[in-house]
Amino acid sequence: MSAVLEAHGLGKRYGRRWALRDCTIDIPEGHVAGLVGPNGAGKTTLLKLATGLLEPTTGGIDVLGGRPAAGPAQLARVGFVAQDTPVYAALTVAEHLRLGARLNPGWDAALARDRIAALGLDPGQRAGRLSGGQRAQLALTLGLAKRPDLLILDEPVASLDPLARREFLQGLMEATAEHRLSVVLSSHLVSDLERTCDYLIVLVESRVQVIGRTEELLAGHHRLTGPRHDPAAPLLDGQVVSARHTERQSTFVVHGDLPGLGPAWTASPLGLEDLVLAYMDHSRLEAQR
Numbered sequence: 372m373s374a375v376l377e378a379h380g381l382g383k384r385y386g387r388r389w390a391l392r393d394c395t396i397d398i399p400e401g402h403v404a405g406l407v408g409p410n411g412a413g414k415t416t417l418l419k420l421a422t423g424l425l426e427p428t429t430g431g432i433d434v435l436g437g438r439p440a441a442g443p444a445q446l447a448r449v450g451f452v453a454q455d456t457p458v459y460a461a462l463t464v465a466e467h468l469r470l471g472a473r474l475n476p477g478w479d480a481a482l483a484r485d486r487i488a489a490l491g492l493d494p495g496q497r498a499g500r501l502s503g504g505q506r507a508q509l510a511l512t513l514g515l516a517k518r519p520d521l522l523i524l525d526e527p528v529a530s531l532d533p534l535a536r537r538e539f540l541q542g543l544m545e546a547t548a549e550h551r552l553s554v555v556l557s558s559h560l561v562s563d564l565e566r567t568c569d570y571l572i573v574l575v576e577s578r579v580q581v582i583g584r585t586e587e588l589l590a591g592h593h594r595l596t597g598p599r600h601d602p603a604a605p606l607l608d609g610q611v612v613s614a615r616h617t618e619r620q621s622t623f624v625v626h627g628d629l630p631g632l633g634p635a636w637t638a639s640p641l642g643l644e645d646l647v648l649a650y651m652d653h654s655r656l657e658a659q660r
């Protein structure tokens with residue numbers, strides 16, 4: 372299966388500060404990939420590199436098998452909705468659709484019209500008068516009607532309330548199923564990604580901490596809980612992602628095959644949020660070292 376996004380040794384420096392460092396990324400086609408990380412992790416920088424808005428300082432990145440923004444054909448295959456879902460405040464919804472038709476060779480006018488109608492948006496309404504959720508939906512409609520092979524969304528739901536978030540992500544999932552499109556979506560909230568994404572990239576402090584199919588990542592990690600200072604504690608060489616201790620108890624998040632466990636130890640599965648938090652913890656501990 373070919374990759375929609377492939378990067379090797381990818382780095383980006385602003386002045387003396389590295390926003391992204393030595394990133395190796397491989398996202399196969401057909402996924403909704405969630406790029407998650409705290410503020411300042413480098414998510415926007417990565418997405419701007421993927422859309423050709425920035426040039427790498429080190430390494431390289433290919434999108435759909437070509438250099439980002441290498442020419443009109445490549446540009447037509449990638450849709451990008453930037454952070455804060457920008458639209459033109461003075462233009463009406465209908466004018467946005469006409470603009471989309473003029474600028475995009477593969478424009479799907481019926482898809483755009485039907486989606487706007489299904490959302491209940493008034494074509495005569497100026498975008499500046501739409502609510503945040505409606506603006507986000509308009510921006511998503513423009514991205515979808517372009518009929519790209521890859522749609523890149525930078526924190527599209529950041530400014531939306533929980534209901535609007537859910538509706539937006541639901542709409543995105545329906546559209547990806549219908550139009551066989553790959554998506555890369557960034558967020559600093561795991562809850563946004565839990566129901567939407569089947570591929571995950573955790574980016575912390577400018578580095579990729581973990582990447583892979585969500586299902587496989589969840590199956591390949593466990594939480595181990597047992598007594599603190601236990602002489603019969605399991606051997607966890609190189610498997611510990613994060614460790615937390617209370618006076619009496621130790622809790623480890625580990626990856627890989629489960630070691631032999633003594634009777635005082637229990638292993639339990641992890642949720643997506645726990646997995647992401649464990650890797651954030653991991654990055655903090657590495658930085659302290």
Ligand SMILES: Nc1ncnc2c1ncn2[C@@H]1O[C@H](COP(=O)(O)OP(=O)(O)OP(=O)(O)O)[C@@H](O)[C@H]1O
Pocket residue numbers: 385386388389390408409410411412413414415416417559
């Ligand atoms: N144009 C710029 N000039 C200098 N530094 C920048 C620039 N853009 C981003 N940075 C820095 O690069 C780092 C990564 O920023 P980036 O916007 O990629 O993070 P992010 O993960 O998208 O954050 P957020 O979730 O807050 O949007 C940050 O430390 C930021 O301050």
